[in-house]
Protein backbone atom coordinates (compact mmCIF):
# COMPACT_ATOMS: atom_id res chain seq x y z
CA UNK A 269 0.00 0.00 0.00
CA UNK A 270 1.22 3.48 -0.76
CA UNK A 271 1.67 6.16 1.88
CA UNK A 272 -0.01 9.52 1.83
CA UNK A 273 0.95 12.30 4.21
CA UNK A 274 -1.44 15.13 4.95
CA UNK A 275 0.12 18.20 6.57
CA UNK A 276 -1.94 20.41 8.82
CA UNK A 277 -0.93 23.61 10.54
CA UNK A 278 -1.59 27.34 10.50
CA UNK A 279 -0.14 29.63 7.83
CA UNK A 280 3.54 30.23 8.55
CA UNK A 281 4.01 27.10 10.67
CA UNK A 282 6.87 25.94 8.42
CA UNK A 283 4.99 23.16 6.61
CA UNK A 284 6.13 24.32 3.17
CA UNK A 285 9.84 24.15 3.98
CA UNK A 286 9.65 20.76 5.68
CA UNK A 287 7.29 19.11 3.22
CA UNK A 288 9.44 20.15 0.26
CA UNK A 289 12.42 18.52 1.97
CA UNK A 290 10.44 15.40 2.86
CA UNK A 291 9.21 15.08 -0.72
CA UNK A 292 12.82 14.96 -1.92
CA UNK A 293 13.74 12.38 0.69
CA UNK A 294 10.81 10.07 -0.05
CA UNK A 295 10.82 10.80 -3.77
CA UNK A 296 7.14 11.71 -3.54
CA UNK A 297 5.55 14.72 -5.21
CA UNK A 298 4.91 17.70 -2.95
CA UNK A 299 1.35 18.67 -3.76
CA UNK A 300 0.76 22.13 -2.39
CA UNK A 301 -2.65 23.59 -3.22
CA UNK A 302 -1.54 27.18 -2.50
CA UNK A 303 1.20 26.91 -5.17
CA UNK A 304 -1.11 25.14 -7.62
CA UNK A 305 -3.65 27.93 -7.17
CA UNK A 306 -1.02 30.67 -7.52
CA UNK A 307 0.13 29.04 -10.79
CA UNK A 308 -3.48 29.18 -12.03
CA UNK A 309 -3.75 32.83 -10.98
CA UNK A 310 -0.52 33.66 -12.81
CA UNK A 311 -1.65 31.85 -15.96
CA UNK A 312 -5.09 33.54 -15.66
CA UNK A 313 -6.97 30.27 -16.13
CA UNK A 314 -10.73 30.39 -15.39
CA UNK A 315 -9.99 28.64 -12.05
CA UNK A 316 -7.24 31.15 -11.27
CA UNK A 317 -9.39 34.19 -12.04
CA UNK A 318 -12.12 32.90 -9.71
CA UNK A 319 -9.67 31.74 -7.01
CA UNK A 320 -7.88 35.09 -6.80
CA UNK A 321 -10.97 36.81 -5.37
CA UNK A 322 -10.87 34.48 -2.36
CA UNK A 323 -7.10 34.37 -1.98
CA UNK A 324 -6.88 38.16 -1.77
CA UNK A 325 -9.37 38.04 1.11
CA UNK A 326 -7.58 35.25 2.99
CA UNK A 327 -10.59 32.98 2.43
CA UNK A 328 -10.82 29.42 1.18
CA UNK A 329 -11.25 29.03 -2.56
CA UNK A 330 -14.51 27.12 -3.32
CA UNK A 331 -14.08 23.40 -2.70
CA UNK A 332 -15.03 22.31 -6.27
CA UNK A 333 -12.23 24.39 -7.80
CA UNK A 334 -9.58 22.94 -5.50
CA UNK A 335 -11.02 19.44 -5.94
CA UNK A 336 -10.65 19.63 -9.72
CA UNK A 337 -7.13 21.01 -9.54
CA UNK A 338 -5.95 18.44 -7.02
CA UNK A 339 -7.60 15.45 -8.67
CA UNK A 340 -5.89 16.26 -11.98
CA UNK A 341 -2.55 16.61 -10.17
CA UNK A 342 -2.90 13.32 -8.27
CA UNK A 343 -3.60 11.40 -11.49
CA UNK A 344 -0.11 12.21 -12.73
CA UNK A 345 2.34 9.32 -12.86
CA UNK A 346 4.69 10.61 -10.17
CA UNK A 347 1.87 10.41 -7.59
CA UNK A 348 1.19 6.73 -8.26
CA UNK A 349 3.25 5.46 -5.31
CA UNK A 350 2.40 8.11 -2.73
CA UNK A 351 2.35 11.84 -2.20
CA UNK A 352 2.53 14.65 0.29
CA UNK A 353 -0.43 16.99 0.63
CA UNK A 354 0.47 20.44 1.90
CA UNK A 355 -2.48 22.74 2.48
CA UNK A 356 -5.14 20.21 1.53
CA UNK A 357 -7.64 19.44 3.01
CA UNK A 358 -8.45 22.70 4.81
CA UNK A 359 -11.99 21.97 5.99
CA UNK A 360 -14.12 19.01 6.97
CA UNK A 361 -15.89 19.39 3.60
CA UNK A 362 -12.55 18.99 1.81
CA UNK A 363 -11.57 16.01 4.00
CA UNK A 364 -14.72 14.22 2.87
CA UNK A 365 -14.04 15.18 -0.75
CA UNK A 366 -10.49 13.84 -0.39
CA UNK A 367 -11.85 10.47 0.74
CA UNK A 368 -13.91 10.41 -2.48
CA UNK A 369 -10.83 11.34 -4.51
CA UNK A 370 -8.90 8.45 -2.92
CA UNK A 371 -11.65 6.02 -3.91
CA UNK A 372 -11.55 7.34 -7.48
CA UNK A 373 -7.75 7.10 -7.59
CA UNK A 374 -7.89 3.52 -6.34
CA UNK A 375 -10.00 2.63 -9.38
CA UNK A 376 -7.86 4.79 -11.65
CA UNK A 377 -4.60 3.04 -10.65
CA UNK A 378 -6.19 -0.36 -9.93
CA UNK A 379 -4.33 -0.53 -6.63
CA UNK A 380 -5.27 -1.37 -3.06
CA UNK A 381 -5.51 2.20 -1.81
CA UNK A 382 -3.36 4.04 0.69
CA UNK A 383 -2.27 4.43 4.30
CA UNK A 384 -3.07 7.98 5.30
CA UNK A 385 -1.14 9.79 8.03
CA UNK A 386 -2.00 13.36 9.09
CA UNK A 387 0.80 15.42 10.63
CA UNK A 388 0.03 18.57 12.58
CA UNK A 389 2.59 21.38 12.92
CA UNK A 390 1.85 22.84 16.33
CA UNK A 391 3.05 26.45 16.75
CA UNK A 392 1.81 29.15 19.13
CA UNK A 393 -0.28 31.63 17.15
CA UNK A 394 1.54 34.69 18.56
CA UNK A 395 4.76 33.98 16.66
CA UNK A 396 3.08 33.45 13.33
CA UNK A 397 2.24 36.92 12.00
CA UNK A 398 5.90 37.86 12.41
CA UNK A 399 6.98 34.72 10.58
CA UNK A 400 4.59 35.41 7.71
CA UNK A 401 5.48 39.04 7.07
CA UNK A 402 9.17 38.03 7.02
CA UNK A 403 8.67 35.16 4.59
CA UNK A 404 10.19 35.37 1.11
CA UNK A 405 10.33 32.79 -1.66
CA UNK A 406 12.38 32.30 -4.77
CA UNK A 407 10.58 33.41 -7.93
CA UNK A 408 12.44 30.71 -9.87
CA UNK A 409 12.68 27.51 -7.77
CA UNK A 410 10.19 28.24 -4.96
CA UNK A 411 12.70 27.78 -2.11
CA UNK A 412 11.32 29.41 1.04
CA UNK A 413 13.30 31.83 3.24
CA UNK A 414 12.60 33.79 6.36
CA UNK A 415 14.36 37.04 7.18
CA UNK A 416 14.44 36.02 10.85
CA UNK A 417 15.39 32.36 11.01
CA UNK A 418 16.36 31.35 7.47
CA UNK A 419 18.06 34.31 5.83
CA UNK A 420 19.48 34.06 2.31
CA UNK A 421 23.26 34.56 2.18
CA UNK A 422 22.86 37.54 -0.15
CA UNK A 423 19.87 39.81 0.43
CA UNK A 424 17.11 39.22 -2.11
CA UNK A 425 18.90 36.34 -3.88
CA UNK A 426 18.15 32.61 -3.66
CA UNK A 427 21.06 30.55 -2.26
CA UNK A 428 20.03 27.53 -4.32
CA UNK A 429 19.52 28.92 -7.83
CA UNK A 430 20.38 32.65 -7.77
CA UNK A 431 16.75 33.62 -8.56
CA UNK A 432 15.29 36.77 -7.05
CA UNK A 433 13.30 36.53 -3.84
CA UNK A 434 9.76 37.81 -3.72
CA UNK A 435 7.14 38.37 -1.05
CA UNK A 436 3.70 36.83 -1.57
CA UNK A 437 0.94 39.41 -1.90
CA UNK A 438 -1.10 37.71 0.85
CA UNK A 439 1.81 37.77 3.33
CA UNK A 440 0.88 41.23 4.57
CA UNK A 441 -0.41 41.74 8.08
CA UNK A 442 -4.04 42.43 7.13
CA UNK A 443 -4.53 39.40 4.86
CA UNK A 444 -2.49 37.23 7.24
CA UNK A 445 -4.98 37.99 10.04
CA UNK A 446 -7.87 36.98 7.79
CA UNK A 447 -6.05 33.76 6.88
CA UNK A 448 -5.70 32.91 10.59
CA UNK A 449 -9.38 33.50 11.12
CA UNK A 450 -10.15 31.14 8.22
CA UNK A 451 -7.71 28.61 9.67
CA UNK A 452 -9.36 28.70 13.11
CA UNK A 453 -12.88 28.38 11.75
CA UNK A 454 -12.39 25.93 8.90
CA UNK A 455 -9.14 24.02 9.26
CA UNK A 456 -8.65 23.64 13.01
CA UNK A 457 -11.63 21.19 13.32
CA UNK A 458 -9.63 18.75 11.16
CA UNK A 459 -7.41 18.00 14.16
CA UNK A 460 -10.32 16.37 15.93
CA UNK A 461 -11.49 14.75 12.70
CA UNK A 462 -8.16 12.99 12.07
CA UNK A 463 -7.53 12.51 15.81
CA UNK A 464 -10.80 10.56 16.09
CA UNK A 465 -9.71 8.38 13.18
CA UNK A 466 -6.47 7.61 15.06
CA UNK A 467 -4.21 8.82 12.24
CA UNK A 468 -3.01 12.17 13.63
CA UNK A 469 0.58 12.83 14.75
CA UNK A 470 1.64 16.15 16.27
CA UNK A 471 5.02 17.85 15.91
CA UNK A 472 6.23 20.76 18.02
CA UNK A 473 7.01 23.09 15.11
CA UNK A 474 8.18 25.94 17.34
CA UNK A 475 11.72 24.54 17.34
CA UNK A 476 14.68 25.33 15.07
CA UNK A 477 14.21 24.07 11.51
CA UNK A 478 16.63 21.12 11.87
CA UNK A 479 14.98 19.90 15.07
CA UNK A 480 11.55 19.94 13.43
CA UNK A 481 13.09 17.95 10.58
CA UNK A 482 14.43 15.32 13.04
CA UNK A 483 10.94 14.94 14.49
CA UNK A 484 9.49 14.55 11.05
CA UNK A 485 11.98 11.85 10.11
CA UNK A 486 11.06 9.91 13.25
CA UNK A 487 7.41 9.91 12.21
CA UNK A 488 7.84 9.22 8.51
CA UNK A 489 10.76 6.80 8.74
Ligand code: AMP
Pocket residue numbers: 279301302303305322323324326327328329330334354355356357358362438447
Ligand atom coordinates in the same frame (compact mmCIF):
# COMPACT_ATOMS: atom_id res chain seq x y z
P1 AMP B 1 -1.11 28.81 1.17
O1 AMP B 1 -0.07 28.98 0.12
O2 AMP B 1 -1.26 27.38 1.58
O3 AMP B 1 -0.93 29.74 2.33
O4 AMP B 1 -2.49 29.22 0.47
C1 AMP B 1 -2.71 30.52 -0.03
C2 AMP B 1 -4.20 30.74 -0.29
O5 AMP B 1 -4.65 29.81 -1.29
C3 AMP B 1 -5.10 30.49 0.91
O6 AMP B 1 -5.20 31.63 1.76
C4 AMP B 1 -6.43 30.16 0.22
O7 AMP B 1 -7.07 31.34 -0.25
C5 AMP B 1 -5.97 29.37 -0.99
N1 AMP B 1 -5.91 27.91 -0.72
C6 AMP B 1 -4.80 27.12 -0.60
N2 AMP B 1 -5.14 25.84 -0.36
C7 AMP B 1 -6.50 25.82 -0.33
C8 AMP B 1 -7.47 24.80 -0.11
N3 AMP B 1 -7.10 23.54 0.16
N4 AMP B 1 -8.77 25.15 -0.16
C9 AMP B 1 -9.17 26.40 -0.43
N5 AMP B 1 -8.32 27.42 -0.61
C10 AMP B 1 -7.00 27.14 -0.58
